[in-house]
Amino acid sequence: MARHIVAAAGEILPGGRKLVTIRGREIGIFNLGGEYFALLNRCPHQGAELCKGTLIGLATSREPGHFELTRRGEMLKCPWHGWEYDIRTGQSWCDPNDTKVRAYPVTVEHGETLVKGPFVAETFQVAVEQDYIVVEV
Amino acid sequence: MTPEDGRTVVAEAPASASRSKLKLIDCDVHHALRSSKDLLPYMASRWHGHLEDFGRRRPVPFTAASPYPKTAPALSRTDSWPRNGGPPGSDLAFMQEQLLDPYNIEYAMLHLLMSGMDERNQDLGNAICSAINDWQYEHWTQKDKRLKAAIVVPGEDPPAAVREIERWAGNPDFAQVSLVTHAIEPLGRRRYWPIYEAAAALGLPIGLHSSGNNGHAVTSAGWCSYYVEEQHNVALSQQNLAISLVCEGVFERFPALKAVVIEAGFVWVPSVAWRLDQHWARMRGEVPHLSKKPSEYFRQNIWYTSQPSDEPEKPEYLRQSLDWLGWDRLLFATDYPHWDMDNPEQALKFRMSEAEQRQVFAENARAVYGFA
DSSP: OOEEEEEETSOOOEEEEEEEEETTTTEEEEEETEEEEEESOOTTTTTTOGGGGGEEEEOOSSSSOOOEEEEEEHHHHHOOTTEEEETTOOBBSSSTTTTEEEEEEOOEEEHHHHEEEEEEEESSOTTTTTTTEEOOO | OOOSSSSSOOOOOOOOOOOOOEEEEEEEEOOOOSGHHHHHHHSSSHHHHHHHHTTTOOOOOOOSSSSSOSSGGGGGGGTOOOOSSSSSSOOHHHHHIIIIIIEEEEEEEEEOOOOOTTTHHHHHHHHHHHHHHHHHIIITTTTTTEEEEEEOOOOSSSSHHHHHHHHOOOOTTTTEEEESSSOSSSTTGGHHHHHHHHHHHTOOEEESSSSSOOOOOHHHHHHHOOOOHHHHHHHHHHHHHHHHHHHHHHHHHOOOOOOEEEEEETTTHHHHHHHHHHHHHGGGGOOTTOOSHHHHHHHHHEEOOOOOOOOOOOOHHHHHHHHHOOOSEEOOOOOOTTOOOOTTTTSOOOOOOOHHHHIIIIIIHHHTTOOO
């Protein structure tokens, strides 16, 4: 496992995302209200580019006739068959025990610590005065 | 594509290389008109004003939409909208890039989800079918020789349908005859037989992809409430259609006729055929025109496309169904660009030998459609 700097902290705004390629793997970095999460860009069901899917909420119901829409923007819906995944964990909503998209740890680090290494800056210069998003792959 | 929500920063991802070693014949691919106006150049000017003044008359209150809104816009994968505009399936270059090239597709069987067959004005319906075929030929099959069209016919006017079949007879760009499946009567009825006679004489299979509107609910249980129901009920309506073809004696009268039931699965075939065989053994006197058990027609005259592939907990169950049905019956299909498409590299998750894979993914279709 190595740690990779994938973006400056302000680059991915809340509700936004960025697709990056790290060691041959496409990974989507998501910003949910200031927290960052990283998922493999591949749906475990049939291999679609999951991280290009729509961000949705979670529709639930305690009984027919009642429904609630919660966790707006925190679920990711696959562009193909519509499988829903929890961005925070990578777990499938309908099949949480057996279907999980690979999730990676993400942290925000200050540039001053990053320039000392042992980090891999993918595509850009790291400035000491900024915060950066770091993914462990 | 641009995700629909929020502020996004998307880096262009490199296109993934194909892992397919097999050459595939994809038995269900949907091209689309960019606009219904695309057909006007192929229609007599008499119809241009007519369409503007009167429009289409179909036996449903919706002339430009489905009775059930689908789970995804245009019924399609959200990543299948062409960069240059138009609906999914309307841009050949994008279809080549997203489907034909990466999945190593040798032939793709095109099915347009639009027909003149369910138009109430029969002369207009005939003109729409002819225009669709001219458009398919000029804009699709002549531009990419991997693409094979279906002759779209106005099946409620069988003499006109036969004329349309004969207009394209012998043209290798057209590999089958397409009827809407939600027809005025079940498709086994004799009013449709001239079409089967013409198709059988030319060796053209009839391709039966769920389509059209006849004013009836898609299910015999009435109008269902949810798309999740309708999505399955269309497969049940395809089963009804296959039963009609068998029980009316279509394959007795035209033993050489081949029917391809598209996008309805295949696991249902054993149970339907077992049950019909049992009924036939008790009520054979009602249908003395059937010289064989119903199951034999299901295994001799009908083929089935794979998508949407069932996903049982134990994928081996699919193998068992196929063992009964016959490995020569199943034709692989993606259903691109629709949202429930199957990825050739991921679907049908059960063990297959290389020979079985070749059958399902290409050779069965090659035999049915007579490709060299």
